[in-house]
Amino acid sequence: MSWLPTLKTNTPEEGYELAIKLSRMAVKLTQPDDEARARMRPDYANSADSLTSVSHVVATNFQTVAQANDFWR
Amino acid sequence: MSWLPTLKTNTPEEGYELAIKLSRMAVKLTQPDDEARARMRPDYANSADSLTSVSHVVATNFQTVAQANDFWR
Amino acid sequence: MSWLPTLKTNTPEEGYELAIKLSRMAVKLTQPDDEARARMRPDYANSADSLTSVSHVVATNFQTVAQANDFWR
Amino acid sequence: MSWLPTLKTNTPEEGYELAIKLSRMAVKLTQPDDEARARMRPDYANSADSLTSVSHVVATNFQTVAQANDFWR
Amino acid sequence: MSWLPTLKTNTPEEGYELAIKLSRMAVKLTQPDDEARARMRPDYANSADSLTSVSHVVATNFQTVAQANDFWR
Amino acid sequence: MSWLPTLKTNTPEEGYELAIKLSRMAVKLTQPDDEARARMRPDYANSADSLTSVSHVVATNFQTVAQANDFWR
Numbered sequence: 001m002s003w004l005p006t007l008k009t010n011t012p013e014e015g016y017e018l019a020i021k022l023s024r025m026a027v028k029l030t031q032p033d034d035e036a037r038a039r040m041r042p043d044y045a046n047s048a049d050s051l052t053s054v055s056h057v058v059a060t061n062f063q064t065v066a067q068a069n070d071f072w073r
Numbered sequence: 074m075s076w077l078p079t080l081k082t083n084t085p086e087e088g089y090e091l092a093i094k095l096s097r098m099a100v101k102l103t104q105p106d107d108e109a110r111a112r113m114r115p116d117y118a119n120s121a122d123s124l125t126s127v128s129h130v131v132a133t134n135f136q137t138v139a140q141a142n143d144f145w146r
Numbered sequence: 147m148s149w150l151p152t153l154k155t156n157t158p159e160e161g162y163e164l165a166i167k168l169s170r171m172a173v174k175l176t177q178p179d180d181e182a183r184a185r186m187r188p189d190y191a192n193s194a195d196s197l198t199s200v201s202h203v204v205a206t207n208f209q210t211v212a213q214a215n216d217f218w219r
Numbered sequence: 220m221s222w223l224p225t226l227k228t229n230t231p232e233e234g235y236e237l238a239i240k241l242s243r244m245a246v247k248l249t250q251p252d253d254e255a256r257a258r259m260r261p262d263y264a265n266s267a268d269s270l271t272s273v274s275h276v277v278a279t280n281f282q283t284v285a286q287a288n289d290f291w292r
Numbered sequence: 293m294s295w296l297p298t299l300k301t302n303t304p305e306e307g308y309e310l311a312i313k314l315s316r317m318a319v320k321l322t323q324p325d326d327e328a329r330a331r332m333r334p335d336y337a338n339s340a341d342s343l344t345s346v347s348h349v350v351a352t353n354f355q356t357v358a359q360a361n362d363f364w365r
Numbered sequence: 366m367s368w369l370p371t372l373k374t375n376t377p378e379e380g381y382e383l384a385i386k387l388s389r390m391a392v393k394l395t396q397p398d399d400e401a402r403a404r405m406r407p408d409y410a411n412s413a414d415s416l417t418s419v420s421h422v423v424a425t426n427f428q429t430v431a432q433a434n435d436f437w438r
Contacts, residue, residue: 006364011075020099022308026312031337031338040340041340044103046104048114051099054103055100056126057348058099060355061354067140072141084150119182120186121186121196129199131172135168145214157224158221162244194269201242205241206279231370231372232368232369235390239394265396267408271415273392275418278425278426282426285372285432292433294376296378300438314427319417323410332412335412348421352428356424356436
């Protein structure tokens with residue numbers, strides 16, 4: 001089963017969750033070692049600037065997902 | 074009740090507020106600890122570059138919200 | 147009266163001014179203390195990289211405003 | 220006379236020049252002191268990362284200008 | 293045979309893989325030395341902020357690929 | 366002869382090359398001194414984060430070029 005079968009979601013909230021998944025997947029594919037990623041978590045989870053950067057990636061992906069769902073209009 | 078039932082807003086100003094909410098939600102979902110986020114507040118609220126980064130995220134989300142509302146035309 | 151009654155402007159130049167206003171409003175809403183913002187001004191106004199970042203936010207907002215005005219065609 | 224009477228240009232190259240102008244104008248409006256801007260020039264003109272950031276802003280503005288001109292098709 | 297014969301993919305997941313390929317190609321064309329790139333890998337693969345930046349590039353390219361495939365609707 | 370006569374290209378790969386050209390041109394126009402740019406090359410060609418930033422600019426320009434070519438559909 002694909003991790004990304006479709007960009008369609010039932011609601012905007014589910015679309016936002018998909019945007020987060022898309023944002024994390026690039027990280028996972030670049031650094032597949034689960035432990036290495038876990039070790040970095042305190043770094044970004046406690047840095048305001050890191051969290052803002054994460055939010056920017058989510059915003060870019062959410063725009064794509066929202067367009068794919070015709071903004072759930 | 075969903076925190077994001079729709080991307081539709083009545084006015085551009087409400088759309089801007091929704092863009093801010095979208096920007097903050099990614100931070101909250103990445104760092105769910107309220108106290109940890111509160112502790113970081115002075116870091117970004119007193120740094121010009123941090124505030125500019127926050128504004129960039131809001132700008133990206135506002136573009137999505139504006140498109141969803143056909144720019145309130 | 148709303149600070150953002152509409153995304154429509156009469157001219158591209160006014161649209162650019164609105165993009166600057168949109169860029170500043172996120173900063174203001176995140177750091178509402180006027181004095182704190184004034185204190186930071188020398189930081190970014192004298193840093194080439196900070197000014198480039200400001201310009202990037204304006205560019206993103208200007209794209210939204212330009213789309214909202216059908217590029218003033 | 221407005222510094223931005225229109226987003227229309229005759230050619231893609233003129234559109235690119237307009238994108239540079241748009242990128243610089245936000246800097247100028249944020250730091251209106253000509254001397255202060257001149258003083259910063261060596262900072263970014265000799266930093267690869269600064270130049271890349273400048274190029275990113277131009278790319279965002281060029282996308283807007285290209286859309287406004289229907290990509291000069 | 294071109295490394296980029298088309299932006300069309302059969303599925304969103306393949307589209308995401310293409311977005312990663314597009315993101316890496318700019319790096320490869322700027323730094324063609326395979327060993328130099330391999331040497332840098334630990335730098336970004338163990339830095340949360342570097343991985344977030346990588347994810348942002350992928351997000352931008354994924355938006356393009358998704359648009360090219362009409363969001364696989 | 367213009368360095369940018371058109372945004373049209375025959376193939377996606379040529380479109381990607383044009384995106385790289387667009388990304389470099391802003392750097393060249395901001396720092397026209399060939400030697401100064403050559404001196405900076407080792408800085409960004411050996412920094413993972415610098416290369417990621419370059420790739421982001423290319424991604425933004427590639428989106429514009431792809432739109433201009435109706436995604437080579």
